[in-house]
Amino acid sequence: MTTEAFQDSYPDDVSHCYGCGRLNPHGLQIKSYWEGEEAVCRYRPQPYHTAIPGYVYGGLIASLIDCHSTGTASAAARRAEVFDSEAHASTRFLTASLHVTYLKPTPIDETLEVRAVIKEIKGRKVVVASRLIAAGQVCATGEVVAVQVPEHLMPR
């Protein structure tokens, strides 16, 4: 397990994402790490992240899966040496497609764990599959197609 979160390697000018930007004080500031072949993110919902009473809001679950998956895509591309220099080590990915299946209501008074694996790396595209676990139960699954942010969208 590495000690630096994937998101901590993003350059400052792309570190304001509401889900994972370390420089967004209003945001979720999620952190993702390798644990062997899986990338793991743990997040404790706030009481106001509720849906119906006692359960986590589905939009938060989608947000965690989204940002954890794009972070994992970036880290996986880096690990696979898709990028040819350290200058590209922190290349950002955006989400082309997000699919979440909600298997059961997710209890709000638990630390949520999202565990992701790489399904495919092909060119600028990375496909990431994930499970969201609470209290030992898989409550949701996700599949994200992440694409490297095109140069023209990056801040200058």
Added chain:
Amino acid sequence: MTTEAFQDSYPDDVSHCYGCGRLNPHGLQIKSYWEGEEAVCRYRPQPYHTAIPGYVYGGLIASLIDCHSTGTASAAARRAEVFDSEAHASTRFLTASLHVTYLKPTPIDETLEVRAVIKEIKGRKVVVASRLIAAGQVCATGEVVAVQVPEHLMPR
């Protein structure tokens, strides 16, 4: 066009959802209305709802599509008289599956419009398709499978 939002008819004890609960002061408090056969939700992102600079965070887009779709499912079931009395008029739906396709980056300095149509109503299940529009462009599409909240999950 009706003047009461779908979400304003939810009973108090299921009105704390982070996305659409009128009683959640931390939440998005989205509002959905019929406009003919389409249900429409308009939302102005906050500056901190950003992804990379200038564009909306994908998790917010997923959240808007999620809550607008479950609200539309509830309103559609009501309109179709699936429920047999006014007591059930505000029955809540939860999300079984959420699929968002991000077609292009969504500009953050625009009012976002989500337009939803019912694809299917069958038993306790409603399938809702939607488009997210900003500055006249469809930036994302969504498909949500919504299911009526089972009695045992409702607050007592």
